[in-house]
Amino acid sequence: MKYILNPNVALRSWRLVPYAYYIKHQRDAIGLSREQFELLSRCDGMREVEESELLRALVASGLARPCEGKERLTDWQKPRVCDNRYFPSMSWMITGKCNYNCLHCFNAADNAPLMSEFTLGEAEKLIEEAERCGINAVTVTGGEPMLHKNFFAIVEGLYAHGMYVRELNTNGFFIDDDALARLKAIDGDIRIKISFDGIGHHDWLRNRKGAEENALRAIRLCGKYGFFTQVQTNVHRKNLDTLLQTAEKMDGMGVEHMRIIRTTEAPRWLQNADGATLGIGEYYDTMFDFLRAYIQKPRKMSIDIWQVAQVYPQSKSYRARPVECAKGEYRDSLPVCRGNRGMVSVDADGNVVPCHQLSGYYANHGLYIGNVKKEGLQSLLQTGKYIDEVCATLGQLKASNEKCASCKYFRYCAGGCRAISLAFTHDKFGVDPSKCEFFKNGYYEKLVGTMGDWRNLAPISFD
Numbered sequence: 001m002k003y004i005l006n007p008n009v010a011l012r013s014w015r016l017v018p019y020a021y022y023i024k025h026q027r028d029a030i031g032l033s034r035e036q037f038e039l040l041s042r043c044d045g046m047r048e049v050e051e052s053e054l055l056r057a058l059v060a061s062g063l064a065r066p067c068e069g070k071e072r073l074t075d076w077q078k079p080r081v082c083d084n085r086y087f088p089s090m091s092w093m094i095t096g097k098c099n100y101n102c103l104h105c106f107n108a109a110d111n112a113p114l115m116s117e118f119t120l121g122e123a124e125k126l127i128e129e130a131e132r133c134g135i136n137a138v139t140v141t142g143g144e145p146m147l148h149k150n151f152f153a154i155v156e157g158l159y160a161h162g163m164y165v166r167e168l169n170t171n172g173f174f175i176d177d178d179a180l181a182r183l184k185a186i187d188g189d190i191r192i193k194i195s196f197d198g199i200g201h202h203d204w205l206r207n208r209k210g211a212e213e214n215a216l217r218a219i220r221l222c223g224k225y226g227f228f229t230q231v232q233t234n235v236h237r238k239n240l241d242t243l244l245q246t247a248e249k250m251d252g253m254g255v256e257h258m259r260i261i262r263t264t265e266a267p268r269w270l271q272n273a274d275g276a277t278l279g280i281g282e283y284y285d286t287m288f289d290f291l292r293a294y295i296q297k298p299r300k301m302s303i304d305i306w307q308v309a310q311v312y313p314q315s316k317s318y319r320a321r322p323v324e325c326a327k328g329e330y331r332d333s334l335p336v337c338r339g340n341r342g343m344v345s346v347d348a349d350g351n352v353v354p355c356h357q358l359s360g361y362y363a364n365h366g367l368y369i370g371n372v373k374k375e376g377l378q379s380l381l382q383t384g385k386y387i388d389e390v391c392a393t394l395g396q397l398k399a400s401n402e403k404c405a406s407c408k409y410f411r412y413c414a415g416g417c418r419a420i421s422l423a424f425t426h427d428k429f430g431v432d433p434s435k436c437e438f439f440k441n442g443y444y445e446k447l448v449g450t451m452g453d454w455r456n457l458a459p460i461s462f463d
Helices: 034-041 053-060 120-132 152-160 177-186 202-206 213-222 240-252 269-270 280-296 338-342 356-364 385-390 394-400 418-425 433-438 441-452
Strands: 001-007 009-015 017-023 044-048 066-067 078-083 087-092 136-141 164-170 191-195 227-237 258-261 302-305 309-311 318-322 343-346
Touching: 001 009, 009 034, 017 034, 034 053, 053 066, 120 152, 120 343, 136 152, 152 164, 152 177, 177 213, 191 213, 191 240, 202 213, 213 227, 227 240, 227 280, 240 258, 240 280, 258 280, 280 302, 280 309, 280 433, 280 441, 309 441, 318 441, 338 343, 356 418, 418 433
Parallel strands: 009 078, 087 136, 087 343, 136 164, 164 191, 191 227, 227 258, 258 302
Antiparallel strands: 001 044, 001 066, 009 017, 302 309, 309 318
């Protein structure tokens, strides 16, 4: 009998991850045994496949099905051997240009409102190479990505090469009925994340009159077209007074998810903050005040409070976000940042950085670890400075940082965020003071107490 992979399944092989598959619209690949991979490779709709217990198990798991020999695999589904390290996703700044001039932008090393961008030809080349590298999911960002004159051509190009847009990051200015209808025709499952920095305060941070009205209009339109809509709110001293009101309004507008992030020490924010930066302890205290108020009433919208907690009101559950490793999960071989180990970050100049929050820092300090326009993406994902940077392990961090190595909380915080470490210590293996503050000053226990009988998804105990 002949068998074929189910339409949402694609086989992939990378260096160190030789046997795996993707499920369409799921970011991460799932590992297979060699025997499973080889058997699924024969399920192409053309070859006879001998019945076996293993085959029946793979069919039962939804990876393959019997067929009459008239169907064929799509190009995306066909087994692909990628001669590079495994990276399932890419965060791509297609342009650094923006119609706003935000006071906190981490993309800008100075106060310049304009930066470079990918030409259509450069974008097409990167898309083709990303496909060869086995990248599956792409976050499209900027600058303001929808300002790029070839925005839709780039998005369509990603889908034509079997990838999908996991998230579109936008200020909302260019979102209208026509734009959303075009996106809907490409993929109605794109997650759209709109920046919204608080009722009565958005215009100040975005440095543009009318930005708040535009963002609210965009959020309403995204809901009208059925897109999964998220907002990101940068919190600082000037917008704390309306943070709860903002969250309630977002929840009432049907926003599915809200991310609250402390406005951090990016180069541009340091120039423009005017005393608005929250100290780390101050940030935690004010976020606990907000959280206690938010969970008092029934909510639908989930909340991700950076470095505090992910909160899911509909299931009455939460996860302490400084907890990177629950009890028993720690290994020295884990990467120092699981985020950058799974996502390639490419800025508008083509430079690769561990994450976009570091783009301004790297530019200001003359740090260079590779450029996709000059060296090619695949070569950068094989060996060199970029791989050394993002594949650094917790064992290496401990060997370079005695304070972290001797700390009883290290096995839970896993060293913290490297971007924060660089901002405060100028050392990629330095201490993340936000994690120290959280664990050493009892904020984990305060979080557990605040959440009461809500289910803790990653409980830990200090012994």
